[in-house]
Amino acid sequence: MSDVFDVSALAAALRAATPVELAVVAAVLGGLYLIYSHLRSANKYDLDKVPGPWREGYPVVGNCLSLLSPDFHRQFLRWNDEYGGVCRIKFFWNDVLLVTDPLALGEIMGRGEHAIDKAFKTYAPINKMTDPHGNPNLLTAPADEKWKAIRKGVAVSFAFQNIKKKYPMILDRVNRVISRAAALGPQASIDVDQLALRVTLDVIGLAGFGHDYESVEKDVPEYDHLLRVLPRCFTEVMLRVINPLRPIFPNWFNNGPKGAAAFAEFQKQMRFLLNKVREDGEPEESNYDIGAQVWRVLQEHPDISEDRMLSEIGMLFVEGFETTGHTTSWTLFNIATHPEAQDRIAEELDALGLLHKPGAPAPRELELDDIKRLPYLTAAAKEAMRMFPVVSIMGRMATKVTRVGPYTIPSGTIVGTPLFAIHNTIHNWEAPHEFRPERWVDVPVEAYVYNSKGEEAGGKRGITFMPFSEGPRNCVGQSLAKMEVMTLLAKLLASFRIELAPEMGGREGIRARESTAMTLQTTGTKGIRCHLYPRGETVAARS
Numbered sequence: 001m002s003d004v005f006d007v008s009a010l011a012a013a014l015r016a017a018t019p020v021e022l023a024v025v026a027a028v029l030g031g032l033y034l035i036y037s038h039l040r041s042a043n044k045y046d047l048d049k050v051p052g053p054w055r056e057g058y059p060v061v062g063n064c065l066s067l068l069s070p071d072f073h074r075q076f077l078r079w080n081d082e083y084g085g086v087c088r089i090k091f092f093w094n095d096v097l098l099v100t101d102p103l104a105l106g107e108i109m110g111r112g113e114h115a116i117d118k119a120f121k122t123y124a125p126i127n128k129m130t131d132p133h134g135n136p137n138l139l140t141a142p143a144d145e146k147w148k149a150i151r152k153g154v155a156v157s158f159a160f161q162n163i164k165k166k167y168p169m170i171l172d173r174v175n176r177v178i179s180r181a182a183a184l185g186p187q188a189s190i191d192v193d194q195l196a197l198r199v200t201l202d203v204i205g206l207a208g209f210g211h212d213y214e215s216v217e218k219d220v221p222e223y224d225h226l227l228r229v230l231p232r233c234f235t236e237v238m239l240r241v242i243n244p245l246r247p248i249f250p251n252w253f254n255n256g257p258k259g260a261a262a263f264a265e266f267q268k269q270m271r272f273l274l275n276k277v278r279e280d281g282e283p284e285e286s287n288y289d290i291g292a293q294v295w296r297v298l299q300e301h302p303d304i305s306e307d308r309m310l311s312e313i314g315m316l317f318v319e320g321f322e323t324t325g326h327t328t329s330w331t332l333f334n335i336a337t338h339p340e341a342q343d344r345i346a347e348e349l350d351a352l353g354l355l356h357k358p359g360a361p362a363p364r365e366l367e368l369d370d371i372k373r374l375p376y377l378t379a380a381a382k383e384a385m386r387m388f389p390v391v392s393i394m395g396r397m398a399t400k401v402t403r404v405g406p407y408t409i410p411s412g413t414i415v416g417t418p419l420f421a422i423h424n425t426i427h428n429w430e431a432p433h434e435f436r437p438e439r440w441v442d443v444p445v446e447a448y449v450y451n452s453k454g455e456e457a458g459g460k461r462g463i464t465f466m467p468f469s470e471g472p473r474n475c476v477g478q479s480l481a482k483m484e485v486m487t488l489l490a491k492l493l494a495s496f497r498i499e500l501a502p503e504m505g506g507r508e509g510i511r512a513r514e515s516t517a518m519t520l521q522t523t524g525t526k527g528i529r530c531h532l533y534p535r536g537e538t539v540a541a542r543s
């Protein structure tokens with residue numbers, strides 16, 4: 001990211017700029033200064049009482065310089081640890097509250113008087129990725145009439161009775177990656193992140209639109225394969241968040257044209273899927289796949305444009321691909337580095353007759369119903385989601401004077417709900433840096449929203465864990481995500497004993513490469529490499 005602030009490159013770019021371009025930059029900077037001055041003089045209600053590093057922020061850039069690191073999610077955590085559950089920072093000239101306080105979160109995420117919705121402004125760079133005209137989508141739009149219509153339509157696809165029909169396809173893809181991993185042998189150091197991402201991309205393509213990206217079968221995917229295009233797009237989105245000039249003058253910045261080209265390629269491929277939905281025409285009555293629901297929404301709501309739908313389809317890929325893949329690999333990483341937890345999971349799988357064993361016949365195939373009979377594996381997945389929530393930060397914006405915790409705040413205040421900090425702050429969790437699946441053993445298996453401070457909060461509704469978010473804007477695809485993650489984990493761990501490859505440098509090595517590039521992942525191309533030791537001779541034959 002430091003490349004973006006390469007001063008000599010900027011100086012060279014300024015020298016090469018035309019007078020018109022320089023005038024535009026001057027106008028933008030002048031406008032920013034006017035906005036900044038205006039905001040300084042507006043009524044701030046209790047904002048100045050909110051603790052935080054905002055007083056040390058610089059004019060115009062605010063506290064942004066402290067966020068110029070790939071693991072900036074940890075900076076949010078440091079601030080919340082230091083200043084408490086509601087703290088204030090300056091993101092450029094914007095006032096931002098970072099909220100990790102359980103009770104305040106319960107109100108913000110809910111439906112009551114102090115609920116706060118999304119605002120177009122906070123997610124704008126994502127919209128340019130999914131549609132050239134910047135139409136919003138389910139993730140980024142405020143909860144207006146169009147959002148309601150689309151959410152209602154798409155939610156049908158993810159209802160359990162519909163999504164469970166996709167289980168055989170998911171199992172097939174998982175078995176294929178297991179066969180490929182088994183063929184490579186335990187001496188190979190396999191990037192389990194890449195392995196999981198290949199499954200999740202195939203699954204969203206097939207489950208949603210009947211389109212096969214054949215990712216699990218590829219050795220090295222082509223440059224324009226979505227497996228490679230999507231990560232380039234995500235990097236570009238993050239660079240645009242911290243540098244608003246980048247989309248206006250892509251040539252001025254490192255890899256600016258490459259980022260813009262990645263957006264164009266992604267939109268081209270999503271347009272292909274939208275055209276396919278159109279060409280397939282009216283779906284059969286029993287077909288509730290995403291493509292079918294997109295078709296129905298377009299028929300029933302002529303005010304929803306094709307461009308908006310392009311943005312929606314793109315968003316489903318954005319959300320369905322990396323989130324699920326990285327959640328799987330963060331869980332495998334934690335299990336691989338905690339042998340006692342891995343042994344306990346193996347025992348649990350064995351008790352259900354699912355574990356491969358030396359000298360034993362192949363175990364029975366995993367069935368969808370088995371997933372809810374694996375409480376310890378579920379606990380391990382939840383604990384990994386607590387420590388490494390792949391959506392590490394979410395943003396909303398107050399559209400009226402409202403209350404956050406004890407503070408009354410003005411309309412226009414951005415309210416960040418930093419999941420990484422919520423799940424890891426010392427104010428919400430005991431020994432948050434320790435991987436302890438046992439925390440979840442007495443919590444109902446299906447609970448993905450949780451208040452670890454339940455009694456302390458006097459039974460009031462509070463939140464310290466919500467990897468799929470909570471309330472009306474929660475994750476619409478979580479049924480698919482849980483089915484995929486659990487199938488991948490159960491099958492991989494039933495087939496292999498997994499160890500982190502020594503070249504990863506242990507947990508510290510992975511820690512040093514943590515990065516939020518839209519989702520929480522590892523920087524660079526190494527991913528999370530592991531050695532996979534088959535648990536029995538039947539692994540290669542069976543999968």
Ligand code: HEM
Binds near residue numbers: 472482
């Ligand atoms: C383990 C995997 C996943 C995790 C942890 C996850 C997490 C989340 C979170 C935290 C949000 C709220 C984001 C925000 O407010 O900024 C969200 C929203 C969303 N997710 Fe997921 N997600 C996952 C998988 C999926 C899948 C597989 C799909 C669909 C293919 C999906 C589709 C969506 C959509 C469309 C939204 C926006 C919902 C709305 O605001 O109406 N997600 N997800």
